[in-house]
Amino acid sequence: MELEVSEWPKGLEKVKPGIKNIFYKGNIGLLSDGRPRLAVVGSRKMTDYGREIIDRWVPSLVRRGVVIVSGFMYGVDQEAHRVCIEEGGSTIAVLGWGIDRKVARLDENLYQKILESDGLIVSEYPGVTPARIWTFPQRDRIVVGISDAVWVVEGALKSGSMITANQATAQGKPLLALPGRVGVNVAEGVNGLIKMGRKSRNGNGGWRSLRGVGFGSGSVEFGLI
Secondary structure (H helix, E strand, C coil), rough: CEHHHCCCCHHHCCCCCCCCCCEEEECHHHHHHCCCCEECCCCCCCCCCHHHHHHHHHHHHHHCCEEEECCCCCCCHHHHHHHHHHCCCEEEEEEECCCCCCCHHHHHHHHHHHHHHEEEEHHHHHCCCCCCCCCHHHHHHHHHHHHCCCEEECCCCCCCHHHHHHHHHHCCCCEEEECCCCCCCCHHHHHHHHHHHHHHHCCCCCCEEEEHCCCCCCCEEECCC
C-alpha cells in the first residue's frame, strides 16, 4: 500500500533529497503511535562483539517501549530486527528495493516474522524495483527520517553506517554509539564518531542516558555524540 503524504511522519520532511512515495506492508501505526523509534545500524560484517552488544541492549530498549528501526540487511540490521521480535517488541524494516520484490530465501523467515509480529516494512520504491548500489544510501535517509535517534553499533570509516551517521547529523537527530574494540576495522568508524563528538563538545561529550533524548525513564547508558 502507499502512505498518503498527509500521514508521513514529520521527520521525513527534512529528508534530502526529498521523497516522492512511501509504500508499506504491515502495521503503519508504528509511525504514529507515540512510541520512541531508534534506528539501529551497523556493519554487514558484524563481529561477535557487535552481536553481543545488540543482544544485551536491544532487549532493554524493547522493555522501555522503544521501536527498533533498521535496514533489513544481513549483519547488524537483521540481528537488531531478530532480537527485537524475540523480545516481543515492534520493529520497522526499511528496504533498499521495491516493496513487492521477493527477498532472498535466507531472509524470508525474518521478513515474515516482522509482519507476523505486527511490525512494519517500508520502501520508497514501488513494485519489484531491484536494489542498486545507490538505493541503499537513499534508504538510509529514510531510516533516519522516521527515527528519533540513531545508534551506530559498528562501522568502518568508509561504510554505509557512516553515511547513516552523516544523515543523522544533517537531519538533526541524536547520534548514539558505544565504543568498539580498538584495532578492529568495523570499530574504527564508531570510535571516530565518538572522538569527533567529544571534540565538538570541547571535551564534555561524556556519557549520557537515553532519558535525555526521550527514550523512557530507564537509565540505558550510551555515548551521545
